[in-house]
Amino acid sequence: MSTEEVVAAAPQQLTSKASRSERRNLRALSWGHALEWYDWAIFGLLSVYLGAAFFPSDSPLASTLNALAVFAVGFVARPLGGVVFGFVADRFGRRKIMIFAVGAVALGSFIIGVLPDYQSIGVIAPIIVVAARLLQGLSAGVEAPLGTAYALELVPNRPGYVAGFFAFFNNLGNLLAPTSIFLISLLLGPEALAAYGWRIPFIVGGLFGLIVLWLRRTLPETLDTAAIRTVGAIPTKDNSVWRDVRKYWLSVLATVFIVGAIQAYNYTWIAGLPNLANGTFGEDPTAVFAITTGMGVFLTVGAFALSRILDRFPMSRWFVIARIAAIPTIFLALLYSQPGIGTLAGVMFGGAxxxxxxxxxxxxxxxxxxxxxxxxxxxxxGYGLGVAIFGGTASYLLLWLQSQGMMWVFPIYIATLCAISVVLYVLAKRRNGLFVGK
Incomplete structure (x- = not known):
């Protein structure tokens, strides 16, 4: 058995508490995660208004679907960004890539926020929106997977704590998105929100990126740590990285479905159902954003609580239980088949x-x-492909199937993805072992 396999098979010793410096580094990384999730959530939640501004059409549904298609375009760029910048990070270090990633996400958000609409500059407007989403997709493709990998290198003995800590900030980003829209809608009114108020969250996201860049300036580099040298020599040739990626092909494939299945579920809840309520069923947007904000509060507080208990049990056990439980709960989406704000609230919180x-x-x-x-x-x-193929298309698929009277197909599709992810995870674990936790 190789040194690497011995390390993978050996259970890690958990420490009782992260140090002050470890928590500071985690905050610098996780605030960038919060910005990424905030940015992606506001684009999804505001697709109705983005469609009207940049992709005008005689049909509100068509405009929304066009905007959601651009939402999906950002996901298409994620595998490329993940592979290219992930490879650079494996060869030359994590820190500079993580600084670039958050800067690109913030820049794309700011551009969309200040960009003149279709009526002002014509076809150039949607082209620039697509370009901004591609830039964000490239950077987001490495932000989420590499950021967590970076955090596990900085705090190697607390995988559950890292998971909960990052999820807290991820959910905080998701929470801040509907909260900001809700407050703008409440203060300005639905008409002003549709006219210009939707731009404010994008501009705020762009400016907040400057703060995250300042926080990340002091992050240490982890690529040449003793822990990496214990597992094996740092690759010195390009083909050595890809050789080992091919060696662990089953783990990469499992990652595609582990990520893709739950991201499809996630974007159904944070973007698909709210857009169905706003764009198709004509619900009061203030009420819809109030519901999504309430769910965001639950997810944020819940992640903080989970950070305290996840390390008590193997992460593999948590995963199998959680993913199997997702299979029946996705069918809750079928209950929201006609207008009804109470039904929407029940479905949203039922799956939360x-x-x-x-x-x-x-x-x-x-x-x-x-x-x-x-x-x-x-x-x-793996992460980029999973999000691009399954996550980024979920909202569009939900609205399209509903418009065709085939919404019942959607939960079957998500449930199948969840089942496949469990099977592939178990197979990859048995073949290659685990390198974090047990």
């Missing part, structure tokens, strides 16, 4: 518990399947 556990642990679980020296490349590839 299962969503909480799955969204807290899925990135750390994916990290656990790959050795440290290829996580940037392997996770960038």
């Amino acid at each position: 518990i299962v969503l909480l556990l799955n969204m807290t642990i899925f990135v750390v679980v994916s990290n656990s399947l790959l050795p440290q020296h290829i996580r940037g490349t392997g996770l960038g590839l």
Whole structure:
């Protein structure tokens, strides 16, 4: 058995508390995660208004679907960004890549916020929106998977704590998105929100990126730590990284479905159902954003609570239980088949518990399947493909199936993805072992 396999098979000793410096580094990384999730959530939640501004059409549904298609375009760029920048991070270090990633996400958000609409500059407007989403997709493709891998290198003995800590900030980003829109809608009114108020959250996201850049300036580099050298020599040739990625192909494939299944579930809840309510059923937008804000509060507080208990049990056990539980709960979406704000609230909160556990642990679980020296490349590839193929298309697919009277197909599709993710995880774990936790 190789040194790497011995390390993978050996259970890690958990420490009781992260140090002050470890918590400071985690905050610098996780605030960038919060910004990423905030940015992606506001684009999804405001698709109705983005469609009207940049993709005008005689049909409100068509405009919304066009905007959601651009939402999906950002996801298409994520595998490329994950692979390219993940590879650079595996060869030359994590820190500079993480600084670039948050800067690109913030720049794309700011551009969309200040960009003149279609009526002002014509076809150039949607082209620039697509370009901004591509830039964000490239950077987000490495932000989420590499950021968590980086955090596990900084705090190696607390995978559950890292998972909960990052999920808290991820959910905080998701919470701040509907909260900001809700407050703007409440203060300005629905008409002003549609006219210009939707721009404010994008501009705020762009400016907040400057703060995150300042926080990340002091992050230490982890690529040449003793822990990496214990597992194996740092790759010195390009083909050595890809050789090992191919060696762990089953783990990469499992990551595609581990990420893709729960991201499809997640974007159904944070973007698909709210857009169905706003764009198709004509619900009061203030009420819709109030519901999504309430769910965001639950997910944020819940992730903080989970950070305290996840290390008490193996992460593999948490994952299998959480993912199996997601299979029946996705069918709650079928209950919202006609207008009814109370029904929407019940569906949103009914799926929130299962969503909480799955969204807290899925990135750390994916990290656990790959050795440290290829996580940037392997996770960038698996994570990016999973989000692009399944997550980024979920909202569009939900609205399209509903418009065709075939909404019943959607939960079957998500449930199948969840089942496949469990099977592939178990197979990858048996074949390659685990490199984080147990």
